[in-house]
Amino acid sequence: MRLLAIDCAASLCAACVYDADAGKELAREVRDLGKGHAEHLMDVIETALRGSGIGYRDLGAVAVSIGPGSFTGLRVGVSTARGLALALKIPAIGVTTLEALAAEGASAFPGRPVLAALDAGREEFHAALYDKMLAKTYGPSVATVSELVAMAIVAEAVLVGTAAPRIAAAAGRPFDTGPIAATADIATYARLASAKKPGEKPKPLYLRGADAKPQAGFILPRQDKGNEL
Numbered sequence: 001m002r003l004l005a006i007d008c009a010a011s012l013c014a015a016c017v018y019d020a021d022a023g024k025e026l027a028r029e030v031r032d033l034g035k036g037h038a039e040h041l042m043d044v045i046e047t048a049l050r051g052s053g054i055g056y057r058d059l060g061a062v063a064v065s066i067g068p069g070s071f072t073g074l075r076v077g078v079s080t081a082r083g084l085a086l087a088l089k090i091p092a093i094g095v096t097t098l099e100a101l102a103a104e105g106a107s108a109f110p111g112r113p114v115l116a117a118l119d120a121g122r123e124e125f126h127a128a129l130y131d132k133m134l135a136k137t138y139g140p141s142v143a144t145v146s147e148l149v150a151m152a153i154v155a156e157a158v159l160v161g162t163a164a165p166r167i168a169a170a171a172g173r174p175f176d177t178g179p180i181a182a183t184a185d186i187a188t189y190a191r192l193a194s195a196k197k198p199g200e201k202p203k204p205l206y207l208r209g210a211d212a213k214p215q216a217g218f219i220l221p222r223q224d225k226g227n228e229l
Contacts, residue, residue: 001060002026002052004084005190006045008037008077009069009097010182015045017052018190020060025187027051037076045080056088063193065183066094067205068118068126068140074204082201093193094202098128098140098161100188105160105178106134113137113155117148117163118182125163126207129155142207145170 001021007014013036016028029047033040049055064081067074078094085092098116105114114134117127120142128139129151138151145163149171152159159167160178168175 001194002054002058003061003063003190003194004045004048004059005063005186005193006041006077006081007065007183007186007189008041008073009065009067010073011070012183012186013037013040013044014186015041015048016186016190017048017054017059018063018187018194020190020194023191025190026053028186030186035072037070037073041076041080056084059084059088059090061085061090061193061198062088062092063189064092064094064202065097065100065189066202067097068120068207069097069183071204071206074206078202078204085201091198092202093196093198094205095189095192095196096128096140096205097183098126099130099134099136100184100192101160101179101181102128102130102134103188103192104184105158106130106132108178109158109176112176113157114178115148115152115155115157115159115167117143117159117161117167119161119163119166120208124208125166127151127161127163129157140205140207 003018011034013033014030017026029044062081062085081092102114102116114130117125127143159175
C-alpha cells in the first residue's frame, strides 16, 4: 500500500509518499513556512507525489498529524486529509505529534519510557508519557512543569519535544533526550499510520481553546425592549 502523510502541526508544511509494504519513503516535500499552510499544502502534496512517480489514485490511505500543535495548521492538515480520503474513497488516519515524537525518542533509546512534551505557552505544557513498549500511560493532557519533572524522574524517561530542556532545567539534572522539536519527521507519521487500523475520521487534538477570542469592544449591548419608546 502507498500512503500519503501530511503534517501542518507546527511551522513545517510537509508531505511524503510511503510504501507501507516495503517500509520505505518514496518521496517527500518539506517547507518551513511558519504560517500560510493553506496556500502551500496542495503544492507540497503534489510535489511529493511527482517525486514518488505515482498519482492520487495509487494511494491506499492518507495520514495526518492531528496535534497538539498550531490551531490553524491542524485544521488545514486534517481538513485536507479528510477531503482527499473522501474523494479517493480511502481511509484517513490520524497520528498525534506526541506519539510521533515519542516514537523517535524510542528509536534513539530502545526499551525506555518516553515523555513527550510541547511548550504551549502561559506556563502550560502538552504532554503524554509512553512506556518502554510505546503504550500510552498518561495524556495527552495539559500539565505543569513540576508535574512533568515528577513524571520524568519516576519513569526514568527519555525526554522529547520542545519542553525537554525546560523539564531538565527544572529538575536540575540531565536526561537522555530525543528530538527537541515541535513535530516529528514526516516519515515517522507515515510509518506509524501504516501500522494503525483505520478507525474514526481524524480530528484536531486541541488541549485548550484557540488564542483568538472575540473582542468585547465589538459586541453590541443588548437593548431592553421593555424600555423602547
